[in-house]
Amino acid sequence: MTAAIFGLVGVIVGGFLTGLVDFVLDLRRECNAARAASKLVRSQLKDARTAVVVALETREWPLGWNDKAWAQSWLVYWSALAGRMADDAFLQLAEAYNYMELLQRGLADGSRPLADNDEKFLKDVRKSIDAAELLLTR
Numbered sequence: 001m002t003a004a005i006f007g008l009v010g011v012i013v014g015g016f017l018t019g020l021v022d023f024v025l026d027l028r029r030e031c032n033a034a035r036a037a038s039k040l041v042r043s044q045l046k047d048a049r050t051a052v053v054v055a056l057e058t059r060e061w062p063l064g065w066n067d068k069a070w071a072q073s074w075l076v077y078w079s080a081l082a083g084r085m086a087d088d089a090f091l092q093l094a095e096a097y098n099y100m101e102l103l104q105r106g107l108a109d110g111s112r113p114l115a116d117n118d119e120k121f122l123k124d125v126r127k128s129i130d131a132a133e134l135l136l137t138r
Helices: 002-058 070-082 087-108 116-136
Strands: none
Touching: 002 070, 002 087, 002 116, 070 087, 087 116
């Protein structure tokens, strides 16, 4: 009878420890994924900001930015970041990526002079990117 009790206690303790170890490993994987996503997103924000600055300084949509895939990469990174960021911070980052998707479309059309509302749009993009970068450096 005592052997059965010890066996049952062993199974319960073993199951608990296995669950705890799995939980800790999953948490580490999520943290590592979020950290990697954060680094990649910061890099893309920096790239997009550079494109905006060049466009504003030259008063032209710059060449060589037509193959950026910021909008597509957001689909990969958002889930890793969503669980690790405060709601407001995540929404600001998502807004920056929405602007970056529009920027990506503008850059895909190639070099041309800025049109009527382009300068205002580019300044809005820069403002949104700057706010998002601050959130990721905390």
